[in-house]
Amino acid sequence: MAAVDSPDRRRFHVVVIYGLWSLISGALSVPAFIYLFWPPIAKKKEDWVEVGDLAQLPERIPEERSFQRMRKDGWKLTSEKASVLVTRTSNNEVVAFSPVCTHLGCSVRWAPDRDSFYCPCHNSTFAVDGKVTGGPAPRPLDRYEVKVEKGKIFVGHEPKT
Amino acid sequence: MNQKLREWADHRTGLETAVRSFLYEKIPASSGWHQVFGSVAVFLFMVQAFTGILLAVNYAPTPGDAYYSLRYIITELTGGSIIHNLHHWTASAMIIFVVLHMAQVFLYGAYKKPREATWIVGVILMLVTFAFGLTGYLLPWDNKAYWGTVVTTQIAAKAPLVGPYLSRLMGGEGPIGVVTFARFYALHVMLLPAIIITLIIFHIYLVRKHGVAPAPGDQGPEKSFFPEQIYKDTVAMFVMFAVLFLLAVTVQAPLERLADPTDKNYIPRPEWYFLFLFQLLKYLPGQLEAFGAIVLPGIVIATLIAVPFLDRGNVLRLAKRTTAMAAIALALAGWGGLTLAAIASKPETQTVLGLTEDGVPESWTQLLPEELAGIGYFRQEGCASCHRVGGLGNEIGPDLTKTADKRDVKWLMQHFKKPSSSVPGSPMPAVRLTDFQLYQLSIFILKLTPANAAAFQSAPDYAVKGAILYSESGCSECHTVNGEGMELAPPLNAVRDRRTKEWIIQHFRDPQKMSPKTIMDPYPFGPENMENITKYLLSLPPF
Numbered sequence: 001m002a003a004v005d006s007p008d009r010r011r012f013h014v015v016v017i018y019g020l021w022s023l024i025s026g027a028l029s030v031p032a033f034i035y036l037f038w039p040p041i042a043k044k045k046e047d048w049v050e051v052g053d054l055a056q057l058p059e060r061i062p063e064e065r066s067f068q069r070m071r072k073d074g075w076k077l078t079s080e081k082a083s084v085l086v087t088r089t090s091n092n093e094v095v096a097f098s099p100v101c102t103h104l105g106c107s108v109r110w111a112p113d114r115d116s117f118y119c120p121c122h123n124s125t126f127a128v129d130g131k132v133t134g135g136p137a138p139r140p141l142d143r144y145e146v147k148v149e150k151g152k153i154f155v156g157h158e159p160k161t
Numbered sequence: 162m163n164q165k166l167r168e169w170a171d172h173r174t175g176l177e178t179a180v181r182s183f184l185y186e187k188i189p190a191s192s193g194w195h196q197v198f199g200s201v202a203v204f205l206f207m208v209q210a211f212t213g214i215l216l217a218v219n220y221a222p223t224p225g226d227a228y229y230s231l232r233y234i235i236t237e238l239t240g241g242s243i244i245h246n247l248h249h250w251t252a253s254a255m256i257i258f259v260v261l262h263m264a265q266v267f268l269y270g271a272y273k274k275p276r277e278a279t280w281i282v283g284v285i286l287m288l289v290t291f292a293f294g295l296t297g298y299l300l301p302w303d304n305k306a307y308w309g310t311v312v313t314t315q316i317a318a319k320a321p322l323v324g325p326y327l328s329r330l331m332g333g334e335g336p337i338g339v340v341t342f343a344r345f346y347a348l349h350v351m352l353l354p355a356i357i358i359t360l361i362i363f364h365i366y367l368v369r370k371h372g373v374a375p376a377p378g379d380q381g382p383e384k385s386f387f388p389e390q391i392y393k394d395t396v397a398m399f400v401m402f403a404v405l406f407l408l409a410v411t412v413q414a415p416l417e418r419l420a421d422p423t424d425k426n427y428i429p430r431p432e433w434y435f436l437f438l439f440q441l442l443k444y445l446p447g448q449l450e451a452f453g454a455i456v457l458p459g460i461v462i463a464t465l466i467a468v469p470f471l472d473r474g475n476v477l478r479l480a481k482r483t484t485a486m487a488a489i490a491l492a493l494a495g496w497g498g499l500t501l502a503a504i505a506s507k508p509e510t511q512t513v514l515g516l517t518e519d520g521v522p523e524s525w526t527q528l529l530p531e532e533l534a535g536i537g538y539f540r541q542e543g544c545a546s547c548h549r550v551g552g553l554g555n556e557i558g559p560d561l562t563k564t565a566d567k568r569d570v571k572w573l574m575q576h577f578k579k580p581s582s583s584v585p586g587s588p589m590p591a592v593r594l595t596d597f598q599l600y601q602l603s604i605f606i607l608k609l610t611p612a613n614a615a616a617f618q619s620a621p622d623y624a625v626k627g628a629i630l631y632s633e634s635g636c637s638e639c640h641t642v643n644g645e646g647m648e649l650a651p652p653l654n655a656v657r658d659r660r661t662k663e664w665i666i667q668h669f670r671d672p673q674k675m676s677p678k679t680i681m682d683p684y685p686f687g688p689e690n691m692e693n694i695t696k697y698l699l700s701l702p703p704f
Contacts, residue, residue: 013388020399027406028208032215035240040233075221075233 042072048147048154051086054094055151060128062087062110062117064099069157084144084155085110085117087128096144097130098159103137117141184391188373190381192390195269196373197397198262203361204398205255208405209293210354212248220300222346224339227302228419235416242413249414250405252294256434258401259290267468268485270476271374277469279367282360284465289357294432296349299342307420308429310337310345316442320455336422377476418521430507437499440506513657515624515700522702524613525620528605529645530637533628535605536620538598547589550614558589562611573603601632627697630690639681643704650681654704665695 051065066083084096085108097117101108106121116133117126124135131140145156171177219238221230234241263283266272272280299310314337318328332341384390421427431439438454445453464471472485515526525533539545547557564573572583577599580589592599609617631637637646640653656665664675669691672681686694 010388013392017388017392017395020395024399024402027402028211031240031243032211035215035238035244036218038239040237041239042237074219075226075230075237 040074047157049157051084051096051153051155053151054088054148054153057086057088057094057153059088059090061112062097062128064109067155085141086146086153086155089129094146094148094153095130096146096153096155097126097141098144100142100159101137102132102139102141103135108141183369184385184387186369186386187383188386188390189375189379190384191376191379192373192384194393194397195265196390197394198258198265199368200394201397201401202255202258202262203365204394205251205258205401206357206361208251208402209248209255212244212251213350215244216248217350222300222343222350224302224342224420227300227342228416231301231416235413243409246409246412246414247405250408250412252297253433254401254405255290256294259287263287264489268482268489269374269376269479270472270482270485272469272472273374273476274469274473276367276371276374279364279371280469281466282364282367284462286357286360286364288462289353289360291434293349293353293357294434296345296353298432299337299345300349301416302342302420303417304420304427305415305417305429307337307422308427309431310341312429312431312439314341316450316454319451321451324451374476377478430503433500436503437496440499440503443506514696515702523619523700524616525624526700526702527643528608528617528620528628530628530631530642531601532605532608533620533625534598534632535601535603535608536617537625537629538594538602539605540625542592542594542602550609550618561606562609562614565607565609568607570600570603570607573606574599577602597632623693623696624700626690627693627695630686630694631697634684641704642701650679652704653698654701656701657699658703662695662699665698666691669694 049067049069051067057063062085064083065086066081068079069082071078071080083099085099086094086096088094099108101119101121101124103119103122103124106119108117108119108126111118114125116128119135119137122136124137125133126137126141127133130143142159144159147154167177216234219230219234219241221227231245235245266280266283295313299306314328314331317331318324320327332338332344438458441453442450515523517523544561549560550562574596576583577592579591580587592602594602639650640646641648642653668675669684669686671683672679
């Protein structure tokens with residue numbers, strides 16, 4: 001019995017206890033950390049949605065166009081209504097802005113009397129090219145990818161931030 | 162400074178003193194490796210709590226969503242499958258260690274006076290562990306979970322006296338739905354954890370109150386719990402954890418397809434630790450079922466609780482506890498024998514024709530018999546030796562998955578008969594088939610898209626040949642398949658749910674014998690044709 005109590009033996013026991021518990025904690029916490037903080041493995045989708053004819057879009061007057069999009073929400077795929085503010089620039093290019101204010105997420109609309117996009121919540125204003133011209137908004141309006149094919153306007157599913 | 166701070170904190174909280182008195186508790190000299198099982202069981206419970214909480218943050222506890230959220234955890238979240246697997250395998254390990262712990266205590270007679278309460282709490286802890294297994298089994302909401310729980314709730318409903326109440330408590334009679342699910346979930350994540358934590362604390366408190374039971378004749382100097390016994394406990398926990406972690410990384414916990422209450426082919430089986438009960442029920446006639454499923458286990462549990470009161474003699478050396486050993490051997494033989502019998506009698510999973518491994522109808526079963534027959538002519542004429550279809554075949558002729566939007570049946574049939582008439586200079590040889598066969602080939606080719614081509618081409622030979630026979634014999638003049646045909650006779654979709662293969666064969670040979678009022682003529686097909694057409698009919702999904 002005396003051998004069991006020897007200091008060397010005791011030190012060995014303590015080292016093994018701490019060592020093995022560290023290994024167990026590591027093996028549990030590393031996957032847990034990855035599981036909680038890594039983004040889900042997403043399947044990249046390059047879908048385009050049609051939002052109207054180019055010919056019907058007046059120059060430099062943004063119009064709101066709505067469309068249905070599929071959004072992945074965790075394990076669910078939900079269909080939701082989304083809208084974009086499409087503008088035809090002078091050189092016949094189309095830009096599509098997300099109507100979500102970059103300040104606190106209110107809905108931005110085109111105000112013809114101010115010649116700018118206007119957010120009613122905190123009076124942020126954005127120029128026709130999306131740049132901030134007034135109010136607390138920290139950055140320009142988010143843009144959607146746009147392409148024009150056979151006179152039809154298509155936008156990407158999500159705004160690029 | 163550090164010392165002062167510790168003293169200050171201990172003076173206010175008493176934590177250090179408490180931890181010290183827990184760790185430096187004196188244990189008998191005879192303590193050792195045989196006493197690690199209880200500690201390992203508690204450790205495994207902690208692993209279950211940890212992985213369980215992690216699962217819960219991404220799990221939707223309602224039928225349907227439960228399955229999809231679990232699949233999301235497994236397939237889309239990095240590390241999710243390890244956590245799920247760990248929870249799954251540790252559940253089994255926990256059962257094993259709780260039972261091993263109990264067997265060890267039983268063998269050593271450590272339940273004797275004054276440790277009766279410790280033993281009884283232990284028996285209840287074992288039952289709670291089983292209840293965790295039972296309620297957790299439903300939560301994946303796959304076919305296994307659903308059907309396994311159907312059986313469980315039916316058994317509970319048969320319990321004498323309390324059956325109807327138990328049944329109502331579990332969400333009512335009839336099919337398992339949202340109510341049963343919610344209750345099992347509430348038990349699994351709220352009530353049972355609260356009970357088990359309380360009881361574990363009480364159990365450990367009782368162990369401390371009475372001290373670890375010494376072996377008889379233990380005269381040696383007492384040892385300290387820390388580090389000697391904790392070292393042994395830790396090594397045992399680590400070995401078990403390493404095994405479980407390896408299992409979790411390498412062996413995927415089963416997740417079957419989404420629960421399907423209409424699936425008549427599913428044969429439910431419980432988790433391995435309940436297999437003995439499952440097997441026992443097979444041997445009992447109907448009226449004795451409640452006895453086997455409820456009364457007998459009830460007697461066993463009551464006997465277990467009564468053990469310390471039945472065996473009140475002095476503590477004996479392990480070698481002299483022959484009755485205890487005999488009891489363990491008997492229990493092991495009974496449990497092991499029944500479990501092995503259950504494993505041996507595992508029914509072969511019936512392969513249902515026309516279903517994928519996931520149990521969904523193959524896409525070729527959605528084709529009309531004429532279209533499916535077209536695949537036969539497509540193969541017979543070797544179309545793929547020049548045409549590319551869904552990534553297969555050569556690229557001498559155009560890709561046939563892109564024909565549909567440019568051509569129609571009339572054009573195709575004309576082209577088959579004299580290829581160069583519609584495509585000047587075409588090197589394609591004429592297809593020598595009857596008009597009806599050419600029509601079937603055409604409608605199949607018009608069905609092809611890049612998305613479905615490979616799936617259609619995987620149609621098995623029996624289905625294609627069966628479909629050709631079906632078309633040639635004019636079956637659709639009376640029957641429908643996938644909604645096409647005349648409705649003079651029963652529709653043939655899902656005929657597998659109504660008839661056996663033998664019945665169908667007999668019916669072809671002598672229709673009046675099988676269904677006396679039928680006007681169907683006999684079709685005495687040869688053995689190969691008979692095999693093909695019956696298998697084809699059996700592959701037809703519900704329409």
